[in-house]
Amino acid sequence: MHKVIVFGSLNMDLTIACERMPLAGETISGGGFLANPGGKGANQAVAAAKLGAQTQMIGAVGQDTFGDQLIAALAEAGVECKCVERVSGRPTGVACIVRVGPDNRIIVDPGANDVLRAEDVSHALDRLAGPGDIFLTQLECDHATTFAALAKARSRGMYVVLNAAPARTLPDDIWSNIDLVCINETECAAITGVYPDCDEAALRAMRQLADKGVHLVAVTLGERGAILLEDGRKLVSEPFHVNAIDTTCAGDTYLGAFIAARARGMSTEEIIRWSSCASALATTRIGAQQSIPSIAEVERLLTR
Template sequence: MNSVVVFGSLNMDLTIESERMPLQGETIPGKGFFTNPGGKGANQAVAAAKSGVPTYLIGAVGQDLFGDQLVSGLVGHGVRCDELARTKDVETGVAVVLRSQGDNRIVLSPSANHALKIADVDSALDYVARRGDVFLAQLECDFETTVAALASAKARGMRTIVNVAPPRDLPDEAWANIDVVCVNETECDAVCGIFPDDEDSLKRALAALAAKGPSTAIVTLGGRGSVALSDGRLIRQEALRVRAVDTTAAGDTFIGVVAASMVSGLPLEEGMRWASCAAGITASRVGAQQAIPTALEVDEYLKEAGHE
């Protein structure tokens, strides 16, 4: 079986809950503080690994307690960390997460996530990459390195997925090396200037994303599900109806499961169905990586719902 190879970020999330989001300059009471392994790259790698496919993570953490905890957790979830770097002079990335009414706000300090350069990524790919593998990236690592890594992955015959998060402009040469782009509503607006709030704007947004080069464009719409435009074909997937308590890793779960489904050879419709279910289960739980369900949990849910 081919593998999912993630080049991405690892952070220790410091998370706390409040009744509402504070106003500027305001201090309000909170509760439920905990530390939690996170980072888009790590979360997406965990989602892919929990889906039952071989998954490697290329990234960096500091030689500190948070780094130790992150690596230990990833290995426990089945992610292969052979090519994960430990930086001597830069600390592990940290994200401060404020949860309120099922929503969240995040402040990120990237730190070691910006330490790797393309020579480091190429060295790791030399070890783990094979033709037909899926290469998955986001934009929380060094930007120039990410753009160069996409070109390297594509040249190796890998299939590439990019989650344009946090959103920023990508050069034309980057788009030329992207097979699948996946964004949420806010990212979609930032990338193509169209907020997909109705049927017309959604179709225009998908067309605009596909026109940049990817053969498949996916927009996730929260409670409205997800929609893809793949080789000119529109694919819709409803969201799992759950009571959301923490959406921190739901989007990462969706993308990681889509990547895993590509490795497993599933049609995109089926991959999006599994991804939507997994993301909904994640949103119904508190936390990031520990909230992500296994393939067995998703399978059991779908069977109970009558969607075998």
């Protein structure tokens, strides 16, 4: 089995629930406070590891308690952390999350996530990666470092995956380095200028990225499931119906499960169903990494 190597963010998620979003200048009461390890990179690494992939993490945290907790959570999930650096002068990244029902609003202070530079990631890949291994990254770390890492991974013969989140416009020259891009509705609109409110619009957006050289484009659509374009072939992922209470880590779980299933040699059709099931289960629990299901839990839901 090929390894999964994740370069990305590690944040401590501080979440609180309330009945509605406060107005400008307003203070309202909430509850259900939770401090939970998160960050898109760490979440996706934990999902990949919990769902069966040999997973390595490249990233940075501060020399503080949150950093200790984040590394411990990764290690507990089975993620190798020898390329997670402890840096001085910058705190560990933090995300403040307000939950209203199953929806959320998030503000992130990247902290140490912005410290690593292209040469740091390049050296880590030289230590960890081999041809055919899977490289996964997002857009919560320094952008120049991330773009250079995509090119480095491509040059090493890796299968290169970008979760283009948070949403932003991206330079055209990065797409030829990417095998799989995964985006949600908001990110799709920001990158392509097309909001995927129907299959026709989603296909129009995905073809834009396919024309730039991406082999597999996945657009997640929340409770509508997902739609994918693989080398010109349309694939639809039907959602699993569950009692959703928190969507915080659903997208990260989807992609982590997707990559783990690919590393395990599943077909694209099997991967889609596996990922959708894992993502749905993540919405039934509050929090980020603690909401990610195990292989056994995914298999139980799949057999129902």
